[in-house]
Amino acid sequence: MLQLNELSLNIPETTKPRVVIIGGGFGGVNVAKNLPGKEFQIVMFDRQNYHGFWPLLYQVATAGLEPDAIAEPLRKLFDKDYEDFHFRQVKVTSINPESKTVCTLVGELPYDFLIISTGTKSNYFGNKQIKEFSFPLKQIPDALNLRSQLLQSFEQANMIKDPAVRQSLLNFVIVGGGPTGVELAGALAEMRRHVLPSDYPGMDFSKMNIYLVEGMDRVLPPMSAESSETTRKYLEDVGIVVKLNTLVESYDGKTVTFKGGEQIQTQTLIWAAGVSGAQIKGLADTSSERGRYLVNTFNQVNGYTDIFAIGDIAAMKTEKWPNGHPGVAQPAIQQGKHLAKNLKRLVHRETLVPFEYFDKGSLAIIGRNRAVADLPKNLHLTGFIAWIAWLFVHIYYLIGFRNKLVVLANWVYKFFTYENGTRLIIRPFLRKEDLAGQEFVRKQTDLD
């Protein structure tokens, strides 16, 4: 009931340099954790009050985990042990580099150093129809919404009169063969095999189709050719239809049409096809390229010495990484830690040290005992060993003691019982758009 003009940022005055961090993802959290409150005042803005472990978001969508298992309140991460740290849950609307201020919905704040770690948002390449009708998977409300959609599709398939419409309820089309699309497809296939037949005894799950659609000539394009090929084989082993070299032309909520004319009837199109940087208004046009801020090896944004970008939103082009680093957690974490050290050097008038990315390799999971890993020195793992590696890496990097325990308990439980436990549809029976021409759950995530 409050109006925006009743609020203000209410950040204490300070004589220390003020570091303003936009975004509490892997990058933002790691820079804040490594900055001493004795030397800096640290202000963090985020539209959410939590830090999410997004590599596991697909497990929330497939009813494997509840949100608290993959998210941690930012105020819990930065508790009273963090001196002169100030979190505000508010949207940043623009940056003013001339006056060195950040503008938010409830007022502006001067900064000495500004760190942009806003990550990415879904990219629909300008197709408004796809944006309106498809299901994204970028945030926790997206995942809960998709989970409800998946489960409601089976409830409705049980009650639909027209067999063609029933088939369209049982066709799931995932667009985008990157890690999100691959892991989501794999989890859906596990549900189809181990969970759903017990929940819906009368239903013929051989009619449930999972399509994974990728525009390039292989899945997991950032990984090695060997891992891509093994992944495609694994996906087909578990009954997923992989469509390579296939681009989506349109989707109207019922029919997806591919370039070339082929069509699939589906009530559920999941959009994991692309992301673009979540940029903020105000920086010079020369500071960014294709949605990402161009940064030097100190993460300084092109044209500025006091504005930094880290993680997915930054493009640090080097000889080894001519297109910038991969859009995964590790570069964000490493850049965050490195930038904290450089900021200390900056205020001590020491020479800045260039960032160097230590590539620990990459992993993807398709299902139980089916995973792929590209490790340094051109080492590739597959099958059970890669799957175990995936489990340990993900538990290790989940931030927060409790989350690890909950995630581990869930996985152990699932392993022994083949059961996903959280199949709760937490919204009304029919999406509200059906009754009142309006859909509130999706709107909720569209406020950005």
Added chain:
Amino acid sequence: MLQLNELSLNIPETTKPRVVIIGGGFGGVNVAKNLPGKEFQIVMFDRQNYHGFWPLLYQVATAGLEPDAIAEPLRKLFDKDYEDFHFRQVKVTSINPESKTVCTLVGELPYDFLIISTGTKSNYFGNKQIKEFSFPLKQIPDALNLRSQLLQSFEQANMIKDPAVRQSLLNFVIVGGGPTGVELAGALAEMRRHVLPSDYPGMDFSKMNIYLVEGMDRVLPPMSAESSETTRKYLEDVGIVVKLNTLVESYDGKTVTFKGGEQIQTQTLIWAAGVSGAQIKGLADTSSERGRYLVNTFNQVNGYTDIFAIGDIAAMKTEKWPNGHPGVAQPAIQQGKHLAKNLKRLVHRETLVPFEYFDKGSLAIIGRNRAVADLPKNLHLTGFIAWIAWLFVHIYYLIGFRNKLVVLANWVYKFFTYENGTRLIIRPFLRKEDLAGQEFVRKQTDLD
């Protein structure tokens, strides 16, 4: 995107007697679990796809548990081991006793035996303004919504300019001194003491006020006078302002006015003051009284032999219970099991056995080491022993192996760390009504 007329109930024809159960709460689940699919066809309708353990709902609201810890999918409870059991997630709109059919949003179904176990809904005693502005606590979306409201109040209190408005953000008024109100107030006091000061280091939590308002002259009116008095003392020990003999006159979203004229400024009024039976249209006027169906000792609704009501929606007036049984889980569970046996007797043309309630006692928890228990034979427990009893009873009755483990793990974790882990605000920064004059989260639970 589906229209209602595209759907049908799609229940197979049968020669067995068809039992239709409306509502998958404690009553409905227990009758279905105890009916043999060899002798009956069992159809269950619920607007949700899960069975909830509502006595712990307040823990979801206070960020102690996630929804999956207190809810279990109905299809998981009734998996393929249950022969001829059919669940449909659909709203029942009316009953037609003449044609022996139940009408739903997507079509009607004939029944041989009808069991109404719809429980209760919040009762605002006709006050539309209170219904619009207060926060109910009856369903999982209510609890998530209240959790977001509580956490956002602290975020906003950190940013508000006007000290009077800040105080109204830090005043929490709980209306209703029954078990829900008492346990919620206790959990809020625990948050204030152990969790919030670490999350909001700059905030003065001595200014956070928790009011518990009850119209009668004691809290927990259904319990013994001794337990009521101990509970009031416990509540005041942990700094809750208990206002007895106090009725709410009005609430406009900012100010609650009590009968007599006293006012409190609050942004958060939690309505736990009353419930009424969730009745369904179609039965004769003589079948119910003050929102509950009048039933005989076989749970047959007054005037019908093939329509039964069990649990909170039923009023079985006996010598020992002249106003019917208390509105808690035990009568519903026991009536459900008993009715299943009577239905078998009915089809075997045996004599029905009257229901007798076995009162196991009642429990309420105010906080760690502070609980009260009324046991049979006029035995009263308080303090640590009652608290341990509360823990064991609640874990014992939680349905489903996994839930028990998750709940136990959460409690053990909270006990040793004083930490609530799930402080996630899963909705946008400002409630949408602030920006567009509309509030979608609350609307979601108002569809009923």
